[in-house]
Amino acid sequence: MEHFDCVVIGGGMVGAASALTLAQLGLKVALVEKFTPQAFSAEQPLDLRVSAISLASQNLLNQVGAWQQVKQWRSCPYKRLGVWEYESAYTEFNADDIEQSHLGHIVENRLIQLALWQQVTAMSNIHTYCPESLLSLNQDDDSGNNRATLTLTNSVVTAKLVIGADGAQSKVRQMSAIGMTGWDYQQSAMLINVETSMCQQDITWQKFSPTGPVAFLPLPGQSPLGGYASLVWYHQRDEITRLASLSNSQLQQEVLKCFPAQLGDIKVLAKGDFSLTRRHANTYQHKRVLLLGDAAHTINPMAGQGVNLGFKDVLALQHVIAEAIGNGEAWHDEAVLVRYEKMRRKDNLLMMSTMDALYAGFSHPSPLIKAARNLALLAVNKVPVLNSTIKNKALAYACGL
Template sequence: MNQFDCVVVGGGMVGAASALSLAELGLKVAVIEKYAPEAFAAEQAFDLRVSAISLGTEQLLTQLGAWQALTQWRICPYKRLAVWERAESYTEFSADAIQQSHLGHIVENRLLQLALWQQLQQHTNVTLMCPENVKNLAQDATGVKLTLASKVIEASLVVAADGANSMVRKLAHIGTTGWDYAQSAMLINVATQQPQQDITWQQYLPTGPLAMLPMPGQHACLVWYHQKAEIKRLASLSDQQLTQAVQQHFPERLGAVAVLNKAAFSLTRRHANQYYKNRVVLVGDAAHSINPMAGQGVNLGFKDVKALQQVIAQAISDGESWHNEQVLARYQQKRRTDNLLMMTTMDALYLSFSHVSPLVKLARNAGLMLANKVPSIKNKALAYACGIKLS
C-alpha cells in the first residue's frame, strides 16, 4: 500500500500544475491519469484545443518551470484584443495601455500539458501513475483511501482535477448546479493568407460570436458559436465546403483561409456547491466549467492552483495541519466568489448578445463605445482579465 501526502486525480493542464505546485512545497505527491501526452515534433499538426494563456498564468507556468519548453516549441503571442458587434462599436484593448509587452499567448492544450509533465517526471517528490484511474474513494478522520484499477493508495489530501464530469467529485458526494447552453461551438484550424497576426478578436452576432485566435506562422484557430443544429450541420461539411462557409460568414478582415481540421462541442455551465469536503478539494473544471466566450476557463483553473498552493504554504509555515477543513475553507473563500463572478459575467454577456431587442442591441453597442471613451475602466478590466494588477 502506498502512502502520499497528496494525490492529484487528473493529469491535464490544471492537474499537472497542481501536482507541481504542491510538490514544490515539499509534499509527496502522486498523479493519477489515464493518458500521457504525446511527445512533441515540429511537423505535428496544430492541436484543435487551444487556450489563451493570460500574463498571470504565464507567470505561474514560469515559476513551475514549464514555460521555457513552450517557448522552444510553438506559441503565439498577441498584443491586442478586439471586440465589436457593429463597426461603430469596435473596441480594441492593447498591451501598450497597461505597459506590457503582450496580453497573452495562444497555446495548444496538449503542449501545455506536455511541458508540465516534463517537470513532473523530473521532480523527486512526484510519482506519476499512468495509465491508471480511480474506482472508489473512502474518507475518514485520518485520510483518504483510493482504490485504483491496479492498487490501493492512501493520502492526507485528494485534489480532484479530473474535469467537468469529475468522478472524484461524485465519489465525494459534492453536488453541482448548472445547465447546458442552447448553443454549441466549433473549433476550426485554418491556414491563412495573412502572416501571423498579433491580435485576437470576436465579433458578436445574435446567433453567437465569431472569433479568431492567431497561431504561429500563417495559421489561426477559429471559433464559431451557433445553435446546436447549425453547428451539427457545419460539422458534417467537407473541409472545402466549410472553407466556403467561413468565407461567407466571418468578417472580411479574416482574409482568405483554408480549413485544415475541425471539431464541435457543446457548451455547459457547472459549478460545484462547495470546493471541498473532508479531505477532498476541487480545482479547475471539476469545480467550475464556464462558457468559453472570453477564453477565461483555463486561466481560472490556474488561479485555483495558485490559491491552493498559497493557503497550504501558509498553513505549513504557521505549523497548522495543512490538509484540514479550515485550511481548505480559505482556498474556497479565495476562489469561489471570483469564479462565480466570472461565470455570471460570461452569462450576462451571452444573454446580452443573443437578445434581439433593438433597445438591448443599442445599449450593448453604447457600452462598447463608452469603454473606448473611459480608458481607466477599460484598462482595469483588461488587467483583471490578464491576471495582473495595475500599479
C-alpha cells in the same frame, strides 16, 4: 500500499500544475492520469484544443519551470484584442494600455500539459500513475490514520488530501457526493483550424452577432497560404451539428460567407464541435477531498478564461497550504481547505456570471438592447475617462493582473 500527502486525480493542465506547486512545498505527491501525454515533434499539425494563456497563467507556468519549454515548442503571443458588433463601435484593447508587452499567448492545451509533465517527472517527490484511472474512493479509512484510500486501475494508495482535477465530468466530485448547479447553454461551439492568407498576427478578435460570436485566435508558424489560426464559431446546437457534418471545403465556403472580412482568405485544416455548459460545484472541499479547475467549475469559453481560472485555483491552494505549514497548522485540515474555497469561490463566480451577462447581452435580439450595447462599446472606446478606467481595468482583470 503506498502513502502520499496528496493524490491528484487528473494530470491535465490544472492537475499537473497543482502536483508541481504542492511538491514545491515539500509534500509527497501522486499524480494519476488516464492517458499518457503524447510526445512533441515539430512536424505534428497544430492541435484543435488551444487556450489563450493570460499573463498570470504564464507567471505560474514560469514558476513551475514549464514556460520555457512551451516557448521553445510553439506559442503565439498576441498584443491586441478587438471586439465589435458593428464596425462603427469597434473597440480594441492593447497591451500598451496596461504597460505590458503582450496580453497573452495562444498555446495548444496538450503542449502546456506536456511541458508540465516534463517538470513532474523531474521532481523526486512526485510519483506518477499513468496510464491509470481512479476506480473508487473511500474517504473514511478504518485505520484511524485520517487518510483516504484510492483504488486505481493497478494500485491502491492512501492520502491525507485527494485533489480532484479530473475535469468537467469529475469522478472525484461524484464519488465524494459533491453536488453542483449549472445548465447547458443553447449553443455549441465549433473549433476550426485554418491556414490564413495573413502571416502570423498579433491580434485576437471576436465579432458578436445575435446568433452568437465568431472569434479569431492567431496560431504560430508559416503556412503555404501565409499563417495559421484557430476560429471559434458559436451558434445554435442544430446549426453547429450541420456545420460539423460538412466536408472541409464546404465548411470553408460557410466560414467565408459568415466571418467578417478581417479574416482574409482561408483553407480549413481540421474541425471539432463542443457543447457549452456551465457547472459550479456546491462546495470545493468535503472531508479529505478538494476540487480544482473544471472539476469545480466550467465556464462559457467565450472569453477564454477556463484554464486561467483553474491556474488561479492552483496558486491559491499553494498559498493557503504554504501559509498553514508556516504557521505549524495541519495543512490538510478542513479549516485550511475552507480558506482556499473562500479565496476562489467568489472570483470564479464573478467571472462565470460576467461571461453569462456578456453572452446574454450580446445575443439579445431586441433593437433597444442592440443599440445600448453598441453605444456602450463606443463610449468605452471614445470617452477618455471611461477608456482609461473601465477599459483598462477590465483588460487587467482578464489578464489576471
